[in-house]
Amino acid sequence: MMTIADRPESWPVVSSEDIHRDGWVVALRSDQVRRPGDDGTGEGEPFRRLVLEHPGAAIVLAVDADGQVLCLQQYRHPANIAFVELPAGICDVPGEDPLEVAKRELREEVELAADEWVHLASVWASPGITAERHHLYVATGLTPVSRGDFELHGEEAEMQVFRAPFDDLYAAVLDGRISDAPIALALLLARAKGLA
Structure with missing residues (x-):
């Protein structure tokens, strides 16, 4: 049975590239991510995710x-x-x-x-x-x-x-x-x- 709660998790990031960073509080980057796989090192083809960095x-x-x-x-x-x-x-x-x-x-x-x-x-x-x-x-x-x-x-x-x-x-x-x-x-x- 699933626990009804969010859980911390981190998937492997193969690479990360800044798209825009100008010293203000937000920035945009492109990450290449893999599914974690059984051993946690990542499996399958990487997929791209855009990430807007923001301090909250x-x-x-x-x-x-x-x-x-x-x-x-x-x-x-x-x-x-x-x-x-x-x-x-x-x-x-x-x-x-x-x-x-x-x-x-x-x-x-x-x-x-x-x-x-x-x-x-x-x-x-x-x-x-x-x-x-x-x-x-x-x-x-x-x-x-x-x-x-x-x-x-x-x-x-x-x-x-x-x-x-x-x-x-x-x-x-x-x-x-x-x-x-x-x-x-x-x-x-x-x-x-x-x-x-």
Whole structure:
């Protein structure tokens, strides 16, 4: 009988070639991979897999004392959509705890700090092409803070910050008006775990 759980596993990589690497936080490479075989050294013809390297991200479902969720509306060029999203940021400092990333992003994007933090889940964004993980948190006990010397740029400079009732956002996910995966998953998990 199969155990209902993910399991760590690594297949032999015959070769790896960078397709694009420019010093930013993401890179694209091409790996030649083999099935592991009985002895673990690999068997059969190698097959190509593209891998988008990404350090992961922390996402914050910040809920105030009135049950309002801090949201952003932000343009995302690859999709040509201004998504309703949660404060989030890339884990771009090697070794940094994702919770610290979440705290930093809450401060920088919406100028808030939180007294209480609950880890909802860490999930793989799209494991068929990237090892990007999303670390989802609920933050409560919100207080205003300064973003310090952090400056918003690019799409962030145009994002709109707003509050919306948790139940309204939840309904918008269920009926398809909100389609950003991290906010949808955070809302569904928070409701399922009785946190909102």
